[in-house]
Amino acid sequence: MKIASWNINSVRFRIGIVEQFLREQAPDILCLQETKVIDPDFPHAPFEALGYRHNFINGQRMHHGVAILSKVPLVEDDRLDWQANGEARHLGVRLPNGVRLENVYVPAGGDIPDRELNPKFGQKLDFIERMTRWSESLRGPAILTGDFNIAPLECDVWNHKALLDVVSHTPVEVAALGGLQAAHGWVDLGRSFIAAPERYYTWWSYRAKDWEASDRGRRLDHMWASPEVARAATAHRVHEPCRSWIKPSDHVPIVTEFDF
Incomplete structure (x- = not known):
C-alpha cells in the first residue's frame, strides 16, 4: 500500500498537478492539506475518474482544509479540533x-517566535500540546502524516544557524515536536529511509x-507511524520534481510504501 501526503495549497487551483501526480505515482491513498475549499465545492469528479472513490473531506474557506482520497474502502474515525x-x-x-x-495540518505560527508578541505562535504550540496529550492516550496501530510546519533537525533546513530564530x-x-513524537513512540518514517545528515526538504518558498538553484528548503511535511506499523514500511520517497510543475504548490508530496 502506498500512502501519500501533500500540502496542495488549493486543490481546485492545482487540480491539474494533482491529477498528474496520481497518474504517475498511483498511491492507494492521498492525504491533502490546505485544500482551501468548503465541502460542497470540493472537486470530486477528477479523483473518482482516477479510481479514488472513497473520499473524506473536512473543508473550510481561507487557508485550511484537509482531505483523504482513497482507492480502498475507509471508515471515518474522527475530526479533532x-x-x-x-x-x-x-x-x-x-x-x-x-x-x-491521521491527516493533520499544523498552523504555520506567524512570523515572530514569541507567544506574547504573536498569538499565532502560541496557538501553534498549544495545537501541538493537544496533539501530544492525544498521542499519550492513543492505542493501536496508527499513521500520523501531514504538514507539521516544523523542520526539527539541522539537516532538515538549508541553514540551521540562519533559521534558529525563524518560525518552523x-x-x-x-522541543514541542520531540515531545509529541515521544508521547506515542512515533517513528519518523522519512528519516528511517533518508537518514540524517542527508539533505531532506519538502518545501521551498515562492519568493x-x-x-532549485537556491535550494533554500525545509522539511515541513512528515509521515510518522506507531512502531508496529513502522516495521511494515518498505520505502519512502520525496517527489521534488513536482515543485517545478505548472502552477506548483510550495510543498511537494511524500510517499511511504507499506507491506500490508
Missing part, C-alpha cells in the same frame, strides 16, 4: 486492516526566483 477554534485541520480514518490514518525551526518548536 486541536486548534480549539473550529478550524478544519484534522481528519482521521481507519484502513481496512484496522490501522488508523526554533528550539521551542523543535525564490529559482527554487
